[in-house]
Amino acid sequence: MELKNIKKVGIIGVGFMGGSLALALKKSFSNFEIIGHARSDKAFRRLKKAKVLDRIERSDKRIAKESDILILATPVSVIINLLKRINPFLKKGAIVFDLGSTKEEIEKAAEKNLPKEVSFVGCHPFCGSEKKGVEEARGSLYQGSLCFITSTNKSSYLVERIWKKIGSKVVRATPAGHDRVVCFVSHLPHLACFSLINTIPAKYLEFSSSGFRDLTRIASSSSGLWTDIFLTNAAKIIENIDKHKKHLNEFRDLIAKGDRQKLKKLIKKANKRRDKLS
Amino acid sequence: MELKNIKKVGIIGVGFMGGSLALALKKSFSNFEIIGHARSDKAFRRLKKAKVLDRIERSDKRIAKESDILILATPVSVIINLLKRINPFLKKGAIVFDLGSTKEEIEKAAEKNLPKEVSFVGCHPFCGSEKKGVEEARGSLYQGSLCFITSTNKSSYLVERIWKKIGSKVVRATPAGHDRVVCFVSHLPHLACFSLINTIPAKYLEFSSSGFRDLTRIASSSSGLWTDIFLTNAAKIIENIDKHKKHLNEFRDLIAKGDRQKLKKLIKKANKRRDKLS
Numbered sequence: 001m002e003l004k005n006i007k008k009v010g011i012i013g014v015g016f017m018g019g020s021l022a023l024a025l026k027k028s029f030s031n032f033e034i035i036g037h038a039r040s041d042k043a044f045r046r047l048k049k050a051k052v053l054d055r056i057e058r059s060d061k062r063i064a065k066e067s068d069i070l071i072l073a074t075p076v077s078v079i080i081n082l083l084k085r086i087n088p089f090l091k092k093g094a095i096v097f098d099l100g101s102t103k104e105e106i107e108k109a110a111e112k113n114l115p116k117e118v119s120f121v122g123c124h125p126f127c128g129s130e131k132k133g134v135e136e137a138r139g140s141l142y143q144g145s146l147c148f149i150t151s152t153n154k155s156s157y158l159v160e161r162i163w164k165k166i167g168s169k170v171v172r173a174t175p176a177g178h179d180r181v182v183c184f185v186s187h188l189p190h191l192a193c194f195s196l197i198n199t200i201p202a203k204y205l206e207f208s209s210s211g212f213r214d215l216t217r218i219a220s221s222s223s224g225l226w227t228d229i230f231l232t233n234a235a236k237i238i239e240n241i242d243k244h245k246k247h248l249n250e251f252r253d254l255i256a257k258g259d260r261q262k263l264k265k266l267i268k269k270a271n272k273r274r275d276k277l278s
Numbered sequence: 279m280e281l282k283n284i285k286k287v288g289i290i291g292v293g294f295m296g297g298s299l300a301l302a303l304k305k306s307f308s309n310f311e312i313i314g315h316a317r318s319d320k321a322f323r324r325l326k327k328a329k330v331l332d333r334i335e336r337s338d339k340r341i342a343k344e345s346d347i348l349i350l351a352t353p354v355s356v357i358i359n360l361l362k363r364i365n366p367f368l369k370k371g372a373i374v375f376d377l378g379s380t381k382e383e384i385e386k387a388a389e390k391n392l393p394k395e396v397s398f399v400g401c402h403p404f405c406g407s408e409k410k411g412v413e414e415a416r417g418s419l420y421q422g423s424l425c426f427i428t429s430t431n432k433s434s435y436l437v438e439r440i441w442k443k444i445g446s447k448v449v450r451a452t453p454a455g456h457d458r459v460v461c462f463v464s465h466l467p468h469l470a471c472f473s474l475i476n477t478i479p480a481k482y483l484e485f486s487s488s489g490f491r492d493l494t495r496i497a498s499s500s501s502g503l504w505t506d507i508f509l510t511n512a513a514k515i516i517e518n519i520d521k522h523k524k525h526l527n528e529f530r531d532l533i534a535k536g537d538r539q540k541l542k543k544l545i546k547k548a549n550k551r552r553d554k555l556s
Contacts, residue, residue: 185483185485211467
């Protein structure tokens, strides 16, 4: 498949991420027809109102049949189910790519289920997952953000060109390498944050400062999405929880001992790492 | 002491918080002379450049002698040392108040060390501690922010009027009650955040998203300040670390078991709590 031959792009899962991608693609590739899936009448009305698509279809099979590129923008478990189910309907020569937040299980499911005439490209655009709903979609979402690509087939280079065209910085990684990195910089922080806010008695939350509000913003992230992420990256997140507990214990021990010097050093280490970020 | 009799206000510790308070006081009480302490020649030059004070003094004793109100805006351990040392120099009838982030140890030190003719009012304005330095000071800092007052003497009502005048919402609490609440909504989150960023291999930090940057902003907070806070609220922070570890383990166990339903419920609980905040 060549970029110039692509006419129809289907999206299954037109929420915040999928909807933003629809807008971004339309802006950069005005010749694409962007077709989105509505899984209910209610979703149909919502998508119509949001005006992010050229066409809305109620049948995902029909979208699969028509699409030169099919984008799976649902939570990870739904992507895996789709990869199992959609096989008979895909257009010959089509490219399927996804936006899933974990990649090992998805790449395995694609390898096992998709026909040889279809190529799969694992993608993970790395941005703003605490927003929900197509109403929040914006065409600039991917501008300047990272996008991991975890496949190495020929089609992955075409998909890379698409991501770059809409402003993403593409990073190549193996599925396992991707899952390891994002487990540290995204999965563990989300889990720590969910867990932190659950630790605090609800009645005290009214005393929270703006710093706390920044800190816990990601605790609003979708429960469906994150259940999937944790369960499809279970071994790594468990390993990281244990590592995090060790670091908490390091603080605990120094406070218990009253070791001012080492405690200060440990905070300075955190300062230094944080200050390197913008 | 009546508000109309206050002429000279001294500040020891003119950094971000103290400097912002100097600006806020000058704006609301134009008749106050705001005198700040510079503990070195370098600090003197820095304060002069920052233009937040009416007068800069190199001797904290001299400031103590002159001040109708003396404000201690240093880290907690320095406040405690000052309360021990400054006793002989305080003006008769003066009011001393502090901005320290923990209150039990400070109130104890004030009770033990200050002369009877001086009244102490424990205060903790609850805002923006990751900023550092008088250069960042701004007169609007306390506008709309919470300020805990942990003393109940007559002077505490005068100090309350001052905080309200500069836009703070005053909350009355016992020193222990204050330390319990802020341990949950501030101390534990800071510790968890320092610890989280230390858990993540430094080489992966370049892959962090904007969500992660928001989440870890408070990991830039001053190591000196926070060493003091943790050590002067040691029993409570240790208790809270242990509670937090239990909540992390709850997630860990559900992920290990693959219990999708309970995991989702736990994240929904965090969502609900977070969504109540702005």
